Amino acid sequence: MVTNATSLSSSGVSDWLIQRFSAVILAVYTFVVLGAFIIKPDMDYNTWSTLFNSNPMRLFSLITIFALCGHAWIGLWTITTDYLNVHHVGGLATFSRLTVQALCALITVTYLFWGIQIFWGS
Amino acid sequence: MLVSIYRYNPEIDAKPIMQDIEVEIPEGKDLMVLDVLNLAKEKDPTIVYRRSCREGVCGSDGMNINGQNGLGCITPLSEAVKPGKKLVLRPLPGLPVIRDLVVDMSIFYKQFEKVKPWLMNDTPAPAIERLQSQEDRAKLDGLYECILCACCSTACPSFWWNPDKFIGPAGLLQAYRFLADTRDTAAVERLAGLDDPFSVFRCRGIMNCVSVCPKGLNPTRAIGHIRTMLVAEGT
Numbered sequence: 001m002v003t004n005a006t007s008l009s010s011s012g013v014s015d016w017l018i019q020r021f022s023a024v025i026l027a028v029y030t031f032v033v034l035g036a037f038i039i040k041p042d043m044d045y046n047t048w049s050t051l052f053n054s055n056p057m058r059l060f061s062l063i064t065i066f067a068l069c070g071h072a073w074i075g076l077w078t079i080t081t082d083y084l085n086v087h088h089v090g091g092l093a094t095f096s097r098l099t100v101q102a103l104c105a106l107i108t109v110t111y112l113f114w115g116i117q118i119f120w121g122s
Numbered sequence: 123m124l125v126s127i128y129r130y131n132p133e134i135d136a137k138p139i140m141q142d143i144e145v146e147i148p149e150g151k152d153l154m155v156l157d158v159l160n161l162a163k164e165k166d167p168t169i170v171y172r173r174s175c176r177e178g179v180c181g182s183d184g185m186n187i188n189g190q191n192g193l194g195c196i197t198p199l200s201e202a203v204k205p206g207k208k209l210v211l212r213p214l215p216g217l218p219v220i221r222d223l224v225v226d227m228s229i230f231y232k233q234f235e236k237v238k239p240w241l242m243n244d245t246p247a248p249a250i251e252r253l254q255s256q257e258d259r260a261k262l263d264g265l266y267e268c269i270l271c272a273c274c275s276t277a278c279p280s281f282w283w284n285p286d287k288f289i290g291p292a293g294l295l296q297a298y299r300f301l302a303d304t305r306d307t308a309a310v311e312r313l314a315g316l317d318d319p320f321s322v323f324r325c326r327g328i329m330n331c332v333s334v335c336p337k338g339l340n341p342t343r344a345i346g347h348i349r350t351m352l353v354a355e356g357t
């Protein structure tokens with residue numbers, strides 16, 4: 001058993017399942033938004049904001065934002081642990097990995113709260 | 123024929139070099155790469171490499187042959203190199219070089235050891251032996267044949283980047299060999315030891331392991347089975 005403090009769930013199965021489920025949510029959301037454009041080719045701001053102000057869409061968007069952030073974090077965490085290690089950056093491994101991970105975490109959390117605010121803020 | 127061999131003695135040399143040696147290949151014969159290496163050693167006896175069985179059984183002469191990992195003793199020249207081209211021999215990638223084509227396999231064995239590659243069964247042993255049906259025995263085909271040559275793990279980028287955390291295709295193939303054994307009763311315990319983001323899940327399904335295995339085994343499929351078992355166990 002390998003332990004690592006910075007991984008999202010510290011369980012390989014959970015990370016793997018989150019990655020797959022969130023991918024499905026992201027794909028469905030993409031199709032729904034694209035579909036909206038196809039159904040309403042003359043989309044203007046009014047229709048757009050009515051669509052995104054409806055409760056189902058607000059909820060779906062919220063779920064998607066969580067899926068996006070989870071997906072992004074697991075992916076970026078994997079990339080940093082693959083490429084920011086002693087084989088690639090030598091003695092800078094821990095420092096560079098933690099710095100990049102902190103940056104990614106900050107950006108992810110910012111997007112998360114910003115997204116929530118857009119859809120659920122007053 | 124020109125043979126280019128990786129030469130490095132970390133105790134003396136600052137850097138590895140590629141040494142070119144001209145070797146006469148007997149007419150009309152398709153030698154194995156190991157035979158060619160033996161001929162090169164006749165010219166320069168200081169070349170160091172491992173070999174033993176010379177028939178693909180012991181797993182000691184895993185090396186990188188023109189960019190592809192394989193066993194020197196069962197890789198024919200005709201397969202390894204295009205006519206008129208150089209034969210290029212390097213050590214297995216990703217492991218520390220002890221000398222020339224000899225690599226330090228400690229970390230590879232350490233990963234193998236982690237999967238507890240032995241039968242675990244705490245029920246009382248029967249008088250003679252634990253019997254298996256033919257169908258259950260057949261589940262071990264494609265798993266038990268591994269000779270631990272390390273061609274697969276040293277071809278796997280995930281193993282290159284995390285050789286201390288990712289068990290690698292060879293170890294995982296053996297992990298599944300015991301998970302699939304109906305005589306083994308420690309599946310739950312074995313799976314618990316594998317459920318972290320590295321041991322199994324660092325496999326990205328690149329399938330380098332499958333394409334190089336000299337015994338034609340399929341570690342990717344075994345890893346897929348382990349993943350399914352882990353998901354079933356965890357949900």
Ligand code: SF4
Binds near residue numbers: 280291325
């Ligand atoms: S399939 Fe998995 S174990 Fe095999 S080479 Fe690719 S990442 Fe490595």
Ligand code: SF4
Binds near residue numbers: 272273334
């Ligand atoms: S799975 Fe194949 S390549 Fe890997 S160690 Fe076993 S025999 Fe060698």
Ligand code: FES
Binds near residue numbers: 173174182194
């Ligand atoms: S010498 Fe034994 S496998 Fe090649």
